Amino acid sequence: MREPIDRACTVDVQEFIDGQRFSVFHCVLFVLCFLIVALDGFDTGAMGFIAPSLVQDWKVPRESLGPVLSAALVGVGIGALLVSPFADKIGRKAVLAASVFFFGALSCATAFSNSMDALTAMRFLTGLGLGAAVPNAVTLMSEYVPARIRGFVVNAMFMGFAAGIALGGVLSAWLIPVFGWKSVLLTGGVAPLVLAAMLIPLLPESVKFMVANGRPRERVARILQRLAPQARLNGCAFICEAKNPVDTARTSPVLQLLSKRYLLGTMMLWLSYFMCLTVFYLLTNWLPTLFKASGFTLHGSAMTSSLFHVGGCVGILLAGWLMDRFSAIRVVAFFYVLTAAIVFVTGRNVAHDAWLTALIVVTGVALSGAAASMAPLAAEFYPTTSRVTGVAWMLAIGRVGAVVGAFGGAILMGLSWQFASIFSLLAVPSLVAAFALVVMARSAAHNERTSTDTAPVVATRS
Incomplete structure (x- = not known):
C-alpha cells in the first residue's frame, strides 16, 4: 500500500529536474551514454572493416559473409524485444551495465572463433547485448535532461554512433596490418568491459523509475542530491507524472x-x-x-x-x-x-x-x-x-x-x-x-x- 502524500513537502521529480541547470552530473551521464552509443557504432561497423582480411585469411568467398554480417543485426532486434522490458521492471542501471558487459565479453569471445558458423553464432549473441544497451541509454538520458534542452542533448548523444563507426575505421586501418583482424574485435570487447565497470559507481538509476516503482524516498533523495547538492529533500515525498498508476504498476511493459x-x-x-x-x-x-x-x-x-x-x-x-x-x-x-x-x-x-x-x-x-x-x-x-x-x-x-x-x-x-x-x-x-x-x-x-x-x-x- 502506498503511503499518503505529504503535501507540505512534495517534490515532483520532473519539475525538479526541469528546474536544474546542465551540471557536472549531466555531463558525466552524457559522456557515459555517448560512449555506450559509440561502442554500438564501433561494433556495428567492425565486421565491415575486417571482412576483407577475413576473406583473405580463411580463404572463404565473399558471399559467404552474408550471415556473419547480418547476424548482429538480428541479435540486436531480438535483444531489444526480449531483454529491454526487464529494464522497466528491475531498473535501467542494472540492465544497462549488464548489457554493456555482455556484448563486451561476447565481442572478445568472437575474436577466438575458428569457423564461419562459430563466428556467426557469436555475432548473434553480441547483438543481443547491443539491442538492450542503446534503448536504455536513450531512456536514462532523456529522463534526466531538463525538458527545455532534452531534444538537443539526446540527439547529440546519438552522434556517438557515427563517431564510433569513424573511430572503428581509423583503428582498423592501424590495427589490422600490425595485429590482424582479431585485434579489432578484442578492442571492441575490452572497451565495453572497462566501461561496464565504470557504470556501476558512476551511473545513476532513473529517479522516475524509482518513484514509479515505489522505491524508498531516501534513495530517491540521495540521487537528486547528486543532481542538486544545495536542495533539502530529507523527509519529502516524491511524485512522478505517470498516469493510471494502478494499471501500469501491474501490467507488463509490452x-x-x-x-x-x-x-x-x-x-x-x-x-x-x-x-x-x-x-x-x-x-x-x-x-x-x-x-x-x-x-x-x-x-x-x-x-x-x-x-x-x-x-x-x-x-x-x-x-x-x-x-x-x-x-x-x-x-x-x-x-x-x-x-x-x-x-x-x-x-x-x-x-x-x-x-x-x-x-x-x-x-x-x-x-x-x-x-x-x-x-x-x-x-x-x-x-x-x-x-x-x-x-x-x-x-x-x-x-x-x-x-x-x-x-x-x-x-x-x-x-x-x-x-x-x-x-x-x-x-x-x-x-x-x-x-x-x-x-x-x-x-x-x-x-x-x-x-x-x-x-x-x-x-x-x-
Whole structure:
C-alpha cells in the first residue's frame, strides 16, 4: 500500500529536474551514454572493416559473409524485444551495465572463433547485448535532461554512433596490418568491459523509475542530491507524472504498449521508423553504386556519398534544437516531408554535379535529423513504466526496415532502375512516415483530453 502524500513537502521529480541547470552530473551521464552509443557504432561497423582480411585469411568467398554480417543485426532486434522490458521492471542501471558487459565479453569471445558458423553464432549473441544497451541509454538520458534542452542533448548523444563507426575505421586501418583482424574485435570487447565497470559507481538509476516503482524516498533523495547538492529533500515525498498508476504498476511493459491508450500511437511509431530506416539504409548502402552508375568517377561517388553523412551530423543537432522549441512530433514530421521533397527533386538533378551535391547534403540533414529524433520522441510518448520497452521495440521494428532498405536497393538495381526513379520512389515512404506521426499526434492529443485519472505515483519508504 502506498503511503499518503505529504503535501507540505512534495517534490515532483520532473519539475525538479526541469528546474536544474546542465551540471557536472549531466555531463558525466552524457559522456557515459555517448560512449555506450559509440561502442554500438564501433561494433556495428567492425565486421565491415575486417571482412576483407577475413576473406583473405580463411580463404572463404565473399558471399559467404552474408550471415556473419547480418547476424548482429538480428541479435540486436531480438535483444531489444526480449531483454529491454526487464529494464522497466528491475531498473535501467542494472540492465544497462549488464548489457554493456555482455556484448563486451561476447565481442572478445568472437575474436577466438575458428569457423564461419562459430563466428556467426557469436555475432548473434553480441547483438543481443547491443539491442538492450542503446534503448536504455536513450531512456536514462532523456529522463534526466531538463525538458527545455532534452531534444538537443539526446540527439547529440546519438552522434556517438557515427563517431564510433569513424573511430572503428581509423583503428582498423592501424590495427589490422600490425595485429590482424582479431585485434579489432578484442578492442571492441575490452572497451565495453572497462566501461561496464565504470557504470556501476558512476551511473545513476532513473529517479522516475524509482518513484514509479515505489522505491524508498531516501534513495530517491540521495540521487537528486547528486543532481542538486544545495536542495533539502530529507523527509519529502516524491511524485512522478505517470498516469493510471494502478494499471501500469501491474501490467507488463509490452502490454502497456499495446493497451487501448497507446496502441494506435505505438503502431504509428513503428510504421514511421520502419519507413525511415528503409530509406536511410537504402541510401547508406547504395548511394556510391548509384552515383557510379550515373557516370560519376569512383572518387567522386565516394566523396559525394560521404557528404550525406556530413549533412546528417548537422541535421541531428538541428532537429534536436528545434524539438526543444516547437512540437517534437511536428518537427520530425516536417523533416520527413522535407526528405520527401528533396529526394524527389534530387532525382531530377543528377546531371548537375554542384546542385546534386548540395541536394545530397540537405537530404542527409533532413533524413538523419528525423531518424535520430525518433528515439527521444518515443521516450517522450511512453510513461516511465514502459519507456525503455517502447523505445527498444520501436528500434527493433526499425531494424526490419533497415534490412528491407538494404535488400530493396539490390532488387531495384537488379531490375535496372535508374537514379531518378529510385530517388522518386523514396519520397513515398518518407511521406508515409510523416503521415504516421500526424496520426500519432492526433491520438496522443485525444488520449490527453479523455484521460481522467491523473493521480501521481509516489515513492514510499522501505
